[in-house]
Structure formats: structure tokens, C-alpha cells
Amino acid sequence: MRDGKISETLLAWYDTHARDLPWRVSPARRSAGQHPDPYRVWLSEIMLQQTTVAAVRDYFHRFTALWPDVQALAAAPDGDVMGEWAGLGYYARARNLLKCARIIASEFGGQFPTNHDALLALPGIGPYTAAAISAIAFDLPETVMDGNVERVMARLFDVHSPLPTAKPELKAHAAALTPQNRPGDYAQAVMDLGATICTPRAPSCNRCPLHSRCRARQTGTAAELPKKTPKAPKPTRRGIVYLLQRDDGAWLLERRPDSGLLGGMLGWPGSQWGETAQKAAPIKADWQVLPAEVRHTFTHFHLILTVKTATVSAARNPQTGFFLTREEFRPSDLPTVMRKAYDLAQSTMAAGVE
Structure with a gap:
């Protein structure tokens, strides 16, 4: 009624x-x-x-x-x-x-x-x-x-x-x-x-x-009110992302598969997200592991990313991904978790310069 x-x-x-x-x-x-x-x-x-x-x-x-x-x-x-x-x-x-x-x-x-x-x-x-x-x-x-x-x-x-x-x-x-x-x-x-x-x-x-x-x-x-059924604790997954920049300023990125989390978005080459993180680097280089990690929470799990950075000459060709020039690359185009990795790398480099 x-x-x-x-x-x-x-x-x-x-x-x-x-x-x-x-x-x-x-x-x-x-x-x-x-x-x-x-x-x-x-x-x-x-x-x-x-x-x-x-x-x-x-x-x-x-x-x-x-x-x-x-x-x-x-x-x-x-x-x-x-x-x-x-x-x-x-x-x-x-x-x-x-x-x-x-x-x-x-x-x-x-x-x-x-x-x-x-x-x-x-x-x-x-x-x-x-x-x-x-x-x-x-x-x-x-x-x-x-x-x-x-x-x-x-x-x-x-x-x-x-x-x-x-x-x-x-x-x-x-x-x-x-x-x-x-x-x-x-x-x-x-x-x-x-x-x-x-x-x-x-x-x-x-x-x-x-x-x-x-x-x-x-x-x-x-x-x-309203009362809610207690949620199970979220698991934690780990991963690796590789932030590679050429000496002309271009960044190595890849387009994630349409299906799955962050489908169709730009992102850094990296590992699958699981209990452990293992993934070969996209190119042989002097990779530096950043002292801090990226932490991000999705609907069903927490994610911790190890960030590795390197710079290579313009003549080098990676095994995966594609380069975006300094003019083409916009950090705002990245999903939040990938932008966190970029921001962490930028802040680490700035602290090193100081």
C-alpha cells in the first residue's frame, strides 16, 4: 500500500x-x-x-x-x-x-x-x-x-x-x-x-x-542502520612495474588487455599481480629499485608494487610495449595505480637531485 x-x-x-x-x-x-x-x-x-x-x-x-x-x-x-x-x-x-x-x-x-x-x-x-x-x-x-x-x-x-x-x-x-x-x-x-x-x-x-x-x-x-554482514578481509597481492625512459625523454608504455582490471588503459610494463612478483625486465638496462613501494587498494584486494626505473639510449628496442614521446605522454592518462608509480619515480628523482 x-x-x-x-x-x-x-x-x-x-x-x-x-x-x-x-x-x-x-x-x-x-x-x-x-x-x-x-x-x-x-x-x-x-x-x-x-x-x-x-x-x-x-x-x-x-x-x-x-x-x-x-x-x-x-x-x-x-x-x-x-x-x-x-x-x-x-x-x-x-x-x-x-x-x-x-x-x-x-x-x-x-x-x-x-x-x-x-x-x-x-x-x-x-x-x-x-x-x-x-x-x-x-x-x-x-x-x-x-x-x-x-x-x-x-x-x-x-x-x-x-x-x-x-x-x-x-x-x-x-x-x-x-x-x-x-x-x-x-x-x-x-x-x-x-x-x-x-x-x-x-x-x-x-x-x-x-x-x-x-x-x-x-x-x-x-x-x-543499515546493518551489514561483515566482509572477509582483503588479500594482498604483489607486482613489479618497469618505468623505462629513453634519453630523448620518451616513456615505454603498453596498452593493457581489454579484459580484466584496468582493461584498455595505458600502463607500465610489469608482472602479473599475485602472492609473489616475478617478471623479466622489458629490456636489459641498469635497473634501479626505488626504496619505497606503491600501495593501492582495489575492490577485492590490496596491491603492493615494486617500482624499477632505468634510462636507455634511443637506439635500444624493448621486448614489449611502445614508446610515447615526451610531448605525447600525459601522466593524467594513466590509471591511478600507474600514476602513483610515476609520481613515486618523479619524487625519488627530485630528491636525488636535491
């Missing part, structure tokens, strides 16, 4: 307190007849997966300046898009972003499908993203579930089953509250509530528009 009072209260709150986001059409502009651009909604939702709004803003501005619509993005070279994505992490998202853009450009005439199932069939679009696009871009009453919504539902209904077990129950509550009127604004309102008031730590219950309806506030359990 739908609780219209909750959705109406939340929409009234959102009309006044909606966050100003570069991909969002504000409630006032929406009321005046402006419709969200499905391309911008889709792009923002892909970027925001497992990433914060603060981290995404600048990337979103750059992407939409370079590729203002889905046709422009579909026509972009893979390397340019992957380079602009560097630093956002989870690089499979960028590969699927391009695949999806090209399908929409070639099979849908550059128009995003409004059908939820058709959206769900596109690369990189899962249940949450399909629901978010349907609701926000097309104002369809789909149930949008992200971490913020789960937290709000767990507290509003005082659900103590731990995540991920509680997901179906939380979604059922969210679906019952989703209104037929302004479902896109409502979805964004719940997410804004979770991001700004019903926060993971120290929720501001006194400022919440739903405080009188919140069961967890009444029982004093809001700060404990």
Missing part, C-alpha cells in the same frame, strides 16, 4: 532543498517544462557508480564539453575516452560507456530507449542504472535503489536484517513509497535525503522532513 503522505512530504522538502548538480534539472526548471537530457542522466549515473559526487563533477564537465551528446561520444577514439576517464577507477565502466554509446547511436538513432527492459539490455546498465534513467530522464515510476535509498528505507522502517540479505525487503518498502506523480523528482529526493541528512554517521534526525514517521528514530536505532 502506497503512503502518499511520505512521498508528498519528501517532494515538498526536495522542492526547497534539492542539491545543485550539473547533470540535474532542478525542481523549479522541471516545473517550468524543462526535461532532463537522458544522455546527461546516463553519463552521470555511470560515473557515480562506486564514486562520490565530489569526485565526479569535474569529470562530468570535461566529458560533456568534449562530447556534448551520445553521438559525439560514440564517435570518440577509445584512447581519448579512457584517458579522460583516468582517475575515476573501475575502468570497465568506461569501456561499457563507449559500447553503450555506440549501440544507442547505431541501433537507436541516438535516442535512449524509454523501455526499462531495453535499457537493462545495454552494456554497463544494471538494475539500478536502468531504474534511475527511467525515473529521472523519463519520469516513469521505477524503484531506484542505491546506498542512500537503502539507508533511508532501513531507518524509516527500522529494518535490522543485515545487507545484502535485506535488499529485497528494502526495495519492497521503496517501491511502496514511489509515487505515480513526479517519480523522477521523488527518486532524487530520497537520494538527496540520504546524502545530506540521513547520512551513514551522525544522521541529522532533527532536520529530517520524515522524522515523525521514522521508526528507527522512535526506537533510537537510526545510527545502527
